[in-house]
Amino acid sequence: MKNLLFLVLWISISFGAMAQEIIPESTELYKELQRVVPGKNGSAPSDAIIIFDGSNLDQFQKPPFHYGAGMKEFEQLIPKLKVGPYSTGPADWKIENGELVVVPGARDISTKELFGDVQLHIEWLAPAAQGKSGQGYSNSGLFFMGLYEVQILNSFDNDTYNNGQAGAIYKQYMPMVNASLAPGTWQMYDIIFSAPKFSQSGSVVNPARITVFHNGVLIQNNVSLLGPTCYRGQSYYIKHPEVMPILFQDHGDAVRFRNIWARKL
Numbered sequence: 001m002k003n004l005l006f007l008v009l010w011i012s013i014s015f016g017a018m019a020q021e022i023i024p025e026s027t028e029l030y031k032e033l034q035r036v037v038p039g040k041n042g043s044a045p046s047d048a049i050i051i052f053d054g055s056n057l058d059q060f061q062k063p064p065f066h067y068g069a070g071m072k073e074f075e076q077l078i079p080k081l082k083v084g085p086y087s088t089g090p091a092d093w094k095i096e097n098g099e100l101v102v103v104p105g106a107r108d109i110s111t112k113e114l115f116g117d118v119q120l121h122i123e124w125l126a127p128a129a130q131g132k133s134g135q136g137y138s139n140s141g142l143f144f145m146g147l148y149e150v151q152i153l154n155s156f157d158n159d160t161y162n163n164g165q166a167g168a169i170y171k172q173y174m175p176m177v178n179a180s181l182a183p184g185t186w187q188m189y190d191i192i193f194s195a196p197k198f199s200q201s202g203s204v205v206n207p208a209r210i211t212v213f214h215n216g217v218l219i220q221n222n223v224s225l226l227g228p229t230c231y232r233g234q235s236y237y238i239k240h241p242e243v244m245p246i247l248f249q250d251h252g253d254a255v256r257f258r259n260i261w262a263r264k265l
Contacts, residue, residue, distance in 0.1 A: 054098030060091035071233030175219035
C-alpha cells in the first residue's frame with residue numbers, strides 16, 4: 001500500500017512539474033492575416049463586395065426562382081434548383097436620388113453574386129403611408145439564398161405578429177427587442193448569415209444561423225433556423241446548392257435601400 005501511495009504521489013508531482021514547464025511561447029499562434037481597412041460610418045470595408053452604391057443596378061437581376069409562400073411550394077421548388085451562376089434578365093426596380101426603390105408589381109430582384117456564409121450591411125427606409133397597417137405597411141424582406149427571410153416592415157408604431165415584424169426571422173423568431181425608427185427614417189441592418197450545411201445524403205449537418213443588428217442593437221443572436229421561412233406550413237430542410245443569391249422582396253410597397261455591401265465569410 002505504501003508503494004502504491006508513493007507511486008501516485010510521484011506521478012502527481014511529475015505531471016505537475018511538466019505542466020509548470022510548458023513554455024508560454026508554445027501556446028502563441030502566428031499566421032499572416034489578410035489586412036482589411038475598416039469603413040467609416042457604415043461605409044464598406046476594403047474587402048467588401050459592393051452590391052449597391054447608388055449609381056446603377058449592375059449587381060442585380062431578376063431572380064432565378066421565386067420563393068414559396070408555403071412549405072408545399074418549397075417542396076416543389078428546392079429539389080429543382082440548379083447550381084449557379086444564373087443568368088436571367090435586368091432588374092426592374094428603379095434608382096431615385098441614388099436610392100434603390102421597389103417598383104410595386106415589378107416582382108423581386110436578386111443579386112447576381114452568389115453567397116453562402118456572408119456578412120451583409122444594408123440601409124433601408126419604410127415610407128410613411130396613411131391608411132396602412134400590419135403586414136401592409138411598407139413591407140419588404142431580405143431572403144438569404146432566396147429561402148431564409150429577415151423581415152423589413154414599418155414596426156415603429158404598427159401592430160402585427162411579432163415573428164413577422166421588422167427584424168424577425170419570418171414566422172420563426174421574433175426580434176429580442178423592437179429597435180425600429182419612425183417610418184420615413186433611414187435604418188440599418190448588419191447581418192451575419194451562416195448557410196446550412198448538408199451531408200451527401202441530404203441530411204442537415206449544421207442548420208442555417210442568423211445574427212442581426214438593427215440600428216446597432218442586437219435583435220437576433222445566432223439563432224438556428226428550422227428551414228426555409230414560409231407563411232404556411234411547418235418548415236424543414238431540403239438540400240440545396242451551397243451558394244445562392246440574396247433576394248430582395250417586392251411586397252407591393254415602395255421601400256427604399258442604399259449602401260448595400262457584403263463580405264463572404
